[in-house]
Amino acid sequence: MVNRIVVGAHYGLRDWLVQRATAVIMLAYTLALVLFLLVMPSGFAGWKALFACSWVRLLTQVTLLALLLHAWVGVRDIWMDYVKPVGVRLVLHVLTILWLVSCFIYSVKVVWGL
Amino acid sequence: MKKMRFSIYRYNPETDAKPYMQDYEVEIGPKDIKLLDVLTKLKAMDDTLSFRRSCREGICGSDGMNINGKNGLACLTDVASLSEPVALRPLPGLPIVRDLIVDMTQFFKQYHSIKPYVVNNTPAPERERLQSPEDRKELDGLYECILCACCSTSCPSFWWNPDKFVGPAGLLAAYRFIADTRDEITSERLDNLEDPYRLFRCHTIMNCVDVCPKHLNPTRAIGKIKDLMVKRAV
Numbered sequence: 001m002v003n004r005i006v007v008g009a010h011y012g013l014r015d016w017l018v019q020r021a022t023a024v025i026m027l028a029y030t031l032a033l034v035l036f037l038l039v040m041p042s043g044f045a046g047w048k049a050l051f052a053c054s055w056v057r058l059l060t061q062v063t064l065l066a067l068l069l070h071a072w073v074g075v076r077d078i079w080m081d082y083v084k085p086v087g088v089r090l091v092l093h094v095l096t097i098l099w100l101v102s103c104f105i106y107s108v109k110v111v112w113g114l
Numbered sequence: 115m116k117k118m119r120f121s122i123y124r125y126n127p128e129t130d131a132k133p134y135m136q137d138y139e140v141e142i143g144p145k146d147i148k149l150l151d152v153l154t155k156l157k158a159m160d161d162t163l164s165f166r167r168s169c170r171e172g173i174c175g176s177d178g179m180n181i182n183g184k185n186g187l188a189c190l191t192d193v194a195s196l197s198e199p200v201a202l203r204p205l206p207g208l209p210i211v212r213d214l215i216v217d218m219t220q221f222f223k224q225y226h227s228i229k230p231y232v233v234n235n236t237p238a239p240e241r242e243r244l245q246s247p248e249d250r251k252e253l254d255g256l257y258e259c260i261l262c263a264c265c266s267t268s269c270p271s272f273w274w275n276p277d278k279f280v281g282p283a284g285l286l287a288a289y290r291f292i293a294d295t296r297d298e299i300t301s302e303r304l305d306n307l308e309d310p311y312r313l314f315r316c317h318t319i320m321n322c323v324d325v326c327p328k329h330l331n332p333t334r335a336i337g338k339i340k341d342l343m344v345k346r347a348v
Contacts, residue, residue, distance in 0.1 A: 005277045012307075012314035013343045077317075080310065081274040 019073045022066035029063040057111050064107045068100045115141045119199035120156070122163065126212050133210070135201070142193060149196070150177055150189040165214040172327060175262030178205055179214050185264035185325040205267035207276065220276045221263045221283070228280060228288040228306065233299045249295040256290035256335060258328050259283060265322035265332055271315040278311035282322035282332035285313065289335035292342065304343055313339060 040046040050056055075096050083089045108114065117139050125133035138156055146152050150170055157163055168174040170189045177188040180203040182196060208216035234243065266272045266281035280288065285307075292303050307313040313336065322332040 007278050007309050007311050008306075009310055010305075010308050012310040012312070013340070013347055015310065016314050016340065017344065017347075081271070081315075 015073045018069055022070040025066040026063055026070065029059060029066075032059070051111075061108065061111050064111070065104065068104050072096065072100055115143055118142050118152070118193070120152075121199045121201045122156075122214070123203040124163070124213055125210055126162075127210070137199065146193055148189050149181065149191040149193055149200075152193055153177075153188055153202075164212045173260060175260035178262040178264045178267075178327075180204065180206060185268045187262060187264070187327045190327050205263055207267050207273040208263070216263075216267075218263060221266055221281065222261075224266075224276070224280045224284040225261065225287060228284050228291070229299075229303070230287050230291065232291060232294055232297045234296055235298060243296045245295055252293045252295075253290060255330055256286060256293065259286055259290075259330055260328060262327060264325045264327060268321040268325045269316075270319060270321070271317060275311060275315055279315035280307070280312050282316070282336070285316070285339065286330060286332040286335045289339050292339060300342075301346070304339070304346060307339060308343060 036050060040050055051060075076093060079089050079092045079096070083092060118141075120138040120140065121135045122138060123133060124130070124136045138160070140146075140152055140155055140159070142152065146155065148170075150167060153163075153165060153167070157165075165179065165188070166176040167189070168176040170177075172187055172190045175187070178185060179188055180201075181188070181191055182201050185205060202214060204210055204214045204216045208218065208220065211217050261283060263283060265286075266283045269279075269282055271279050272281040288303060288307060291297050292300055297303075316333075316336050318333060318336075320333050323330075323334075326332070
């Protein structure tokens with residue numbers, strides 16, 4: 001195979017948009033959580049009451065998904081910038097995906113108390 | 115006459131094992147106003163010192179260099195504004211030819227990759243292709259680029275991926291032709307940049323805006339290209 005510089009993967013815009021949209025979701029959730037913390041009773045009872053609501057769990061789960069997608073684009077950017085051998089980069093991409101998917105499965109267990 | 119101290123990057127690949135910084139002391143006369151004036155004086159003292167220069171008035175973009183840690187044109191930099199010893203290095207991130215002279219091949223390769231010319235396949239009118247004053251105004255702040263490479267060589271994304279990331283100078287030029295109403299291949303130009311490397315390596319660090327000797331804003335142009343891509347996609 002000749003050693004040519006190849007570009008044109010055509011997913012630049014999609015990932016850029018995903019990173020911005022997920023950032024907005026995380027910001028909104030953080031602001032909402034701060035507001036809740038200000039009004040809810042402190043201690044275990046308060047937290048338990050808050051997470052008894054299904055929609056709080058749902059919003060938390062959506063935000064965690066946003067966080068993982070955001071992290072995927074960011075971490076992949078780091079590998080793309082600093083790791084030049086394609087084989088090593090591919091391995092790092094796969095390991096990152098495995099780690100993030102594991103985090104997601106574990107987050108489902110934690111948020112929904114399974 | 116006031117004396118001024120300089121510390122200049124020296125490297126001749128034919129004779130030097132590795133680069134080194136050489137100290138100089140120069141008398142600054144009343145006519146030595148810009149850094150290029152002093153460099154010309156230094157060249158008369160030590161003719162082995164190499165740097166590029168041509169127009170000496172900020173139009174040709176030849177004498178881009180790293181001045182006290184910040185990229186700029188020697189011919190536009192006031193000597194009085196510099197703190198001593200003045201450290202002069204070549205533009206970062208490009209291969210060194212000799213002393214302050216860098217190999218700009220990669221930089222121009224990226225510039226050429228965005229097709230820096232109007233493409234219009236409609237038969238030309240008898241006199242010229244006209245633009246409205248409003249359409250022409252959109253090109254202000256874009257066409258003035260002199261390709262000195264100060265911006266691209268201060269961009270970390272360009273340092274890491276000079277072969278794949280177009281760089282701020284190339285992207286400013288890309289938007290100059292995307293914005294030109296006489297150009298007919300806007301969509302093809304956007305396709306050419308719709309890539310995780312070519313355009314989206316820009317993480318809005320804005321070093322390019324900070325150093326541009328012509329006070330242009332490549333970051334804004336890059337933002338406008340992204341806006342057009344979103345407009346096209348959603």
